[in-house]
Amino acid sequence: MAEKYGKRQTAMESGFITCHDCGNLVRAGTPPEVSHLGCPRCNALIHARKPHSLSRTWALIITSAVLFFPANLLPIMRVDFMGSQQYSTIMDGIFYFFHEKEYGIGVIIFTASILVPFFKIIGMTLILLSIQFNWKSWLRHKTAMFHFIEFIGRWSMLDIFVIALMATLVNFGSLTSTQAAPAASYFTAVVLCTMFAALTFDSRLLWDTDVSSP
Amino acid sequence: MWYNSNNYPTFKHFVPYVTYTMSEDPSLIACHACDLLLKKPVTSPGKKLICPRCKSTLYHKKIDSVNKVMAISFSGLLLYYPAIFAPLLTLSSAGMTQKGSVFDAFLSFYHQEYYFVAVILFLTSIFFPLFKLSLLLSITIQIKLQIYSRSLPFLFRTANSLDEWSMPDVYLIAILVSIIKISGIATIHYNLGFVSFVFLTIMTRATASAIDSELFWQKVFQLKKSVKGVPANG
Known part of the structure; x- marks a missing residue:
């Protein structure tokens, strides 16, 4: 139960709203009403909780979960070598590194492009479900997990950057050239969706005892 | 109206x-x-x-946040042009050489007609680092010189929200991964762009860790109050 951490008063219960953008504590009515007035300090719109946080985050997480399949199953890179074309998926690239005994790089690529998006989708689903069904245990760990998901989101772009660099540098005309393949677009979309999901999600919903509050 | x-x-x-x-x-x-x-x-x-x-x-x-952010973002902006437009690496293999910069990497996706990826690549690796550094420099100059413009709070909010969208640090790791990937098939020479990019990355990370948002907001609000008077109802 949330009371395990001590029954304390939240800002919303006491008629305050924290500005999302500058962290300013603003006095509103009790209960605070969503208004289109700006924060006195930074002019941003003020909401007690991020608007439509749950539905937006659900939509983005489901989108990224769907796009995760083409991103991993379709080829992400094409290598032309002496006239023969070879397509490779993300996993093929990782196997290549392990085959070449570059274990460190293999682990980095595997973490950034498979483990991180997968962990983000699973973790966000878990957090969202626990809000929907009002599971009030492990709240501190869930908050820490959300902060971690927020932090690692951008590192998934690593693989896209590597492909862009390879396509530029390994381009010796007809001899050898590297090109992107369709999964690059899907993979970028997965990363964007999960990053936006971390932005639209409001971790304060985890700590609210009543789910129906805005 | x-x-x-x-x-x-x-x-x-x-x-x-x-x-x-x-x-x-x-x-x-x-x-x-x-x-x-x-x-x-x-x-x-x-x-x-x-x-x-x-x-x-x-x-x-943070200690001495405004001065630090001003100095670091200025030096980051000095490094920006060589980091993005100068060639990072020169590859030579079987008598042929190939150069590439960060901007060329964006163009390669553009020419392959992956426009969505190209736009994201342009924003995250080229535009947002520049935008964020210049925003921070202009904000710190305005705080230092006590100039208040109506857009100042908006500029700082934008700079804060760009934090996770400018990714030179991810790009630097990508460059290192590519170097290891390429080292098997070609000889690599490091160019000016590579050194500049390493330092640009250090500068962007340093601004992120030197910035004290609460202090900045307090200073912005002081400026705002001194210009507009104390707001009655926001």
């Missing part, structure tokens, strides 16, 4: 029925992650405030 004062818009949320004032008790803060209301303890520079309920970092007070 599209409405006059007699005929007020009927949309409920357009009517200013909540009057905002600054919190009367400036000794209170709320946790951004769990909304717990707390008494603000006295903070000393370099110390972190941790929320007692959810253990998130509430406030990390």
Whole structure:
């Protein structure tokens, strides 16, 4: 139960709203009403909780979960070598590194492009479900997990950057050239969706005892 | 205006029925992650405030934040042109050489007609680092010289929200991965672009760790109050 951490008063219960953008504590009515007035300090719109946080985050997480399949199953890179074309998926690239005994790089690529998006989708689903069904245990760990998901989101772009660099540098005309393949677009979309999901999600919903509050 | 004062818009949320004032008790803060209301303890520079309920970092007070951010963002901007447009590496293999810069990497996706990826690549690796550094420089100059423009709060909000979207650090790791990938098939020479990019990355990370948002907002608000007077209802 949330009371395990001590029954304390939240800002919303006491008629305050924290500005999302500058962290300013603003006095509103009790209960605070969503208004289109700006924060006195930074002019941003003020909401007690991020608007439509749950539905937006659900939509983005489901989108990224769907796009995760083409991103991993379709080829992400094409290598032309002496006239023969070879397509490779993300996993093929990782196997290549392990085959070449570059274990460190293999682990980095595997973490950034498979483990991180997968962990983000699973973790966000878990957090969202626990809000929907009002599971009030492990709240501190869930908050820490959300902060971690927020932090690692951008590192998934690593693989896209590597492909862009390879396509530029390994381009010796007809001899050898590297090109992107369709999964690059899907993979970028997965990363964007999960990053936006971390932005639209409001971790304060985890700590609210009543789910129906805005 | 599209409405006059007699005929007020009927949309409920357009009517200013909540009057905002600054919190009367400036000794209170709320946790951004769990909304717990707390008494603000006295903070000393370099110390972190941790929320007692959810253990998130509430406030990390930095030492000499404004000066540091101004200096670092200025030096980052000096490094920007060579880091993005100068060639990173020269590859030579079987008598042929190939150069490439960060901008060329964006162009390669553009020429392959992956426009969506190209746009994201352009924003995250080329545009946002430049935009963020120049925003921070202009904000710190305005704070230093006590100039208030109406857009100042908006500029700082934009700079804060760009934090995770400018990714030179991810790009640097990508360059290192590519170097290891290429080293088997070609000889690599490091160019000016590579060194500049390493330092640009260091500068962008340094601005992110030197910036003290709360202090900046306090200074921006002081400027705003000195120009506009104390806002009555926000």
